[in-house]
Amino acid sequence: MKKLWRNRPILIALLASALFLALAALTVGRRTASRAEDMFSSAVLPVQEAVSRTTERVTGFFTRVFFPSSLQQENERLTKLLAAYERRLILYDAMAQENARLSELLDYASSNSNFYFMTAPVSARNMNPYVDTITVRGGSRNGVAEQMAAVNAQGIVGRVIEVGATYAKIRTLQNDDMRISVMVERTRDEGMLGGLVLEDGQLVGLKLYYLPKDADLQVGDTIVTSGLGGIFPKGLYVGKVLYLTDEDNGEYDACVQSDVDFEHLEEVLIILGKEG
Amino acid sequence: MALKKYIALTVAFLVAFFLDTAILPQWNLFHMVPFVMLALMLAAEQVFSIQTALVIGALGGLGEDLLCENMIGLTPALCLLSAVAYAKLPKDSDTKPLILGLYCAILALGVEMLRALASYVIGMRFSFWNAALYGALPRALLTGLWALGYMALFRPLLKRQVDAV
Numbered sequence: 001m002k003k004l005w006r007n008r009p010i011l012i013a014l015l016a017s018a019l020f021l022a023l024a025a026l027t028v029g030r031r032t033a034s035r036a037e038d039m040f041s042s043a044v045l046p047v048q049e050a051v052s053r054t055t056e057r058v059t060g061f062f063t064r065v066f067f068p069s070s071l072q073q074e075n076e077r078l079t080k081l082l083a084a085y086e087r088r089l090i091l092y093d094a095m096a097q098e099n100a101r102l103s104e105l106l107d108y109a110s111s112n113s114n115f116y117f118m119t120a121p122v123s124a125r126n127m128n129p130y131v132d133t134i135t136v137r138g139g140s141r142n143g144v145a146e147q148m149a150a151v152n153a154q155g156i157v158g159r160v161i162e163v164g165a166t167y168a169k170i171r172t173l174q175n176d177d178m179r180i181s182v183m184v185e186r187t188r189d190e191g192m193l194g195g196l197v198l199e200d201g202q203l204v205g206l207k208l209y210y211l212p213k214d215a216d217l218q219v220g221d222t223i224v225t226s227g228l229g230g231i232f233p234k235g236l237y238v239g240k241v242l243y244l245t246d247e248d249n250g251e252y253d254a255c256v257q258s259d260v261d262f263e264h265l266e267e268v269l270i271i272l273g274k275e276g
Numbered sequence: 277m278a279l280k281k282y283i284a285l286t287v288a289f290l291v292a293f294f295l296d297t298a299i300l301p302q303w304n305l306f307h308m309v310p311f312v313m314l315a316l317m318l319a320a321e322q323v324f325s326i327q328t329a330l331v332i333g334a335l336g337g338l339g340e341d342l343l344c345e346n347m348i349g350l351t352p353a354l355c356l357l358s359a360v361a362y363a364k365l366p367k368d369s370d371t372k373p374l375i376l377g378l379y380c381a382i383l384a385l386g387v388e389m390l391r392a393l394a395s396y397v398i399g400m401r402f403s404f405w406n407a408a409l410y411g412a413l414p415r416a417l418l419t420g421l422w423a424l425g426y427m428a429l430f431r432p433l434l435k436r437q438v439d440a441v
Binding site: 005006009010012013014016017018019020021022023024025026027028036037040041044045047048051052055 | 294297298299326327330334337338339342343347348349350352353356357359360363394398
């Protein structure tokens with residue numbers, strides 16, 4: 001064999017070629033690797049990957065050095081794409097937040113199905129830090145009238161004080177001259193809510209007064225509208241008692257904290273009427 | 277001296293293997309990459325012996341097929357056939373390198389066209405004209421050049437070996 005290999009290499013080469021071609025014909029269209037292939041690939045591929053990664057780095061380096069313009073164009077293209085995706089993401093976040101808020105309003109409207117509501121997006125607010133008046137989209141054309149109550153999922157927002165054809169202005173509970181007839185949900189004692197409680201210039205809550213002298217008011221009691229006065233329907237959530245004042249204070253009986261985030265109002269529900 | 281030759285050939289073989297299977301496919305300017313293993317084999321045949329070339333062609337071709345081809349055996353068969361063809365080409369020790377490079381390029385073109393034909397036979401459809409002009413021809417020319425480079429690299433080894441003998 002050694003002699004043949006030395007003297008007749010061409011013959012051996014032709015025979016080997018024929019064998020290889022036969023092997024090629026046998027392996028055409030196969031889908032599963034043979035054991036030998038599997039072993040060879042398993043042994044070589046890690047080295048192959050290392051070489052590939054190194055080549056990628058070297059190629060990347062030379063591309064950056066010799067073709068900076070193409071890299072710059074790619075960079076500009078990707079920057080634009082990123083900006084477009086960021087805009088979309090911001091839009092998506094805003095929509096998700098709006099969806100969450102509207103879902104809350106819908107839940108509120110569903111749980112008070114005896115009222116007719118209109119959803120009104122807040123379009124403007126005055127520059128007063130305590131946001132005493134907001135302007136919403138939706139006016140007389142939509143059935144909004146003065147003195148209608150405005151609420152959201154967190155409770156009473158305020159009442160309509162001015163109506164245009166397509167807008168309405170709402171005075172919120174945070175206005176010092178707003179007064180609402182309320183009652184303690186647990187004891188049914190009635191009183192009046194209105195006026196701001198300020199501590200060191202910071203708004204803490206709203207004043208609750210005119211409660212009966214023997215009223216059993218406790219911190220955490222829920223305050224709801226009493227329905228007297230005709231503006232706010234009975235039973236709407238207003239807030240919770242934050243603290244009680246001294247018996248002889250005389251000015252007000254308790255401080256009530258509303259759950260409404262007046263500084264970040266984006267939609268309100270205006271109560272257009274009641275069923276029946 | 278023979279040991280140096282084998283070491284040089286082994287290193288060249290491994291480099292050619294990784295150039296063909298990992299490096300050049302990523303760095304192919306205008307899809308023009310030489311067939312380095314074929315170039316190495318033909319250069320080894322020119323400088324050393326046909327037996328050395330056959331071993332390189334068979335092992336290298338088979339290794340590359342096992343990693344990259346779906347017809348295992350095609351590349352070593354084509355390499356061995358081109359080694360036989362190269363042995364039959366008219367040449368002697370005075371043949372100019374340019375002619376040797378041209379031989380290698382012609383054989384590489386033959387290998388590429390046969391590979392294209394084999395692909396066509398198993399169902400691939402493409403234009404032979406495009407395959408020859410934009411694929412096989414530039415690859416063959418580069419392979420010829422590469423083979424000349426290997427020959428220039430190996431000649432000193434052979435000279436030292438002859439001197440030693």
